[in-house]
Amino acid sequence: MLSVPALTRDRILRAAIQLADREGPDSITLRRIAAELGVHVTSLYHHVPTRDAVTDGIVELLLEEAKLPLHEVAWETWVRAFFDAIGTISATHPGAFFALQHRPVQGARASASFEVALAAFTRAGFSPLDAYAAVKTVSWLALAIGVENGMRSRGDMSETNIDELPADAFPILRSIAPVTTPEEPWAFGVETIIDGLRAQLDRRSTAGG
Numbered sequence: 001m002l003s004v005p006a007l008t009r010d011r012i013l014r015a016a017i018q019l020a021d022r023e024g025p026d027s028i029t030l031r032r033i034a035a036e037l038g039v040h041v042t043s044l045y046h047h048v049p050t051r052d053a054v055t056d057g058i059v060e061l062l063l064e065e066a067k068l069p070l071h072e073v074a075w076e077t078w079v080r081a082f083f084d085a086i087g088t089i090s091a092t093h094p095g096a097f098f099a100l101q102h103r104p105v106q107g108a109r110a111s112a113s114f115e116v117a118l119a120a121f122t123r124a125g126f127s128p129l130d131a132y133a134a135v136k137t138v139s140w141l142a143l144a145i146g147v148e149n150g151m152r153s154r155g156d157m158s159e160t161n162i163d164e165l166p167a168d169a170f171p172i173l174r175s176i177a178p179v180t181t182p183e184e185p186w187a188f189g190v191e192t193i194i195d196g197l198r199a200q201l202d203r204r205s206t207a208g209g
Helices: 009-023 030-037 051-066 075-092 098-102 107-124 128-154 171-176 183-208
Strands: none
Touching (some): 009 030, 051 075, 051 098, 051 107, 075 107, 128 183
């Protein structure tokens, strides 16, 4: 007789991630997850009592899978690692990625790398409040890139039909259309944020001196 794996929070969350990646974020309900696992919905309540608890758990697992820095690093290293991680998550889990857009990070496991980032920015010269603003700024752009990357991975990404635009009114836009790839503006955005944060730190250093 085959043994049935024990129902655990981790097993429930991984089933939710698989369901979201396969059928999209709207499929994530406690009833659908229970059906996926072949159990009654009430058996989930002890582990994940609400849909928000499922979403929080998905965020936790995705960030762990991304292997963000958990030990002391330079702030530039953390920024690039975070963008790389969000890009990877959005491409490999285009359905489950929705969780990062709908709920703030909850719990010690999911928050650990953000504490590393705050420490890196404060060591560099930011106040704790400015360090928080820096991390938020990085997160906003990274999530925006992740949304676009996830849509592209699902095949949901549509583009402006530049060929329909008159060449005399849109000469620059039409000239870049054949050579632009998504990675180019993404990389530009990352380096722009890093340069901007470095300029902020330099101003604080000059003012302090």
